[in-house]
Amino acid sequence: MFEKLEQFATEWVQEAELTQRAMDALTDASLDQEIAAERRTLGQIAWHLVKSLHYMTSCGLDFDGPSEDQAPSSASVIAEGYRKISESVLNAVMTQWSDASLHETTEIMGEHWANGASLHFTIMHQAHHRGQMTVLMRQAGLTLPEIYGPTYDTWVRKGMAPLL
Ligand code: NI
Numbered sequence: 001m002f003e004k005l006e007q008f009a010t011e012w013v014q015e016a017e018l019t020q021r022a023m024d025a026l027t028d029a030s031l032d033q034e035i036a037a038e039r040r041t042l043g044q045i046a047w048h049l050v051k052s053l054h055y056m057t058s059c060g061l062d063f064d065g066p067s068e069d070q071a072p073s074s075a076s077v078i079a080e081g082y083r084k085i086s087e088s089v090l091n092a093v094m095t096q097w098s099d100a101s102l103h104e105t106t107e108i109m110g111e112h113w114a115n116g117a118s119l120h121f122t123i124m125h126q127a128h129h130r131g132q133m134t135v136l137m138r139q140a141g142l143t144l145p146e147i148y149g150p151t152y153d154t155w156v157r158k159g160m161a162p163l164l
Contacts, residue, residue, distance in 0.1 A: 005099055012119075019126055043073070044071045063089060066085070101115055
């Protein structure tokens with residue numbers, strides 16, 4: 001639950017930067033990497049992150065999002081889509097809401113959610129799917145960006161034994 005717009009802005013800028021790193025590391029060929037046969041692919045999860053930010057419009061914010069439901073086959077289109085909407089959601093929150101708006105509630109699937117809680121959920125949801133992405137990215141043979149700390153590749157690059 002965020003109580004103040006500035007708290008959200010600070011956290012969002014950091015989290016969006018980490019997510020953008022993952023998005024920018026995608027390649028077209030990697031997008032077809034599946035969780036399991038006939039289940040979501042890396043491209044679909046990445047696109048879900050782009051699309052799902054637009055759910056915040058159901059809490060009264062007004063900003064544009066991509067209309068395509070199907071995940072694009074271009075990694076750069078997905079990465080640019082994320083760059084755009086992650087800035088749009090921040091801009092909408094900061095210009096259309098006040099600290100008081102964060103305490104106002106919206107009914108979401110029969111539950112009353114404070115807007116500040118919805119924003120927090122958005123960040124947690126993003127971290128969840130970003131974690132799924134990095135596993136699939138590894139399976140697709142990509143070099144992973146650092147998210148909350150060094151990766152296997154970081155240790156190798158530094159000439160150190162990778163931590164288990
Ligand atoms: Ni989801």
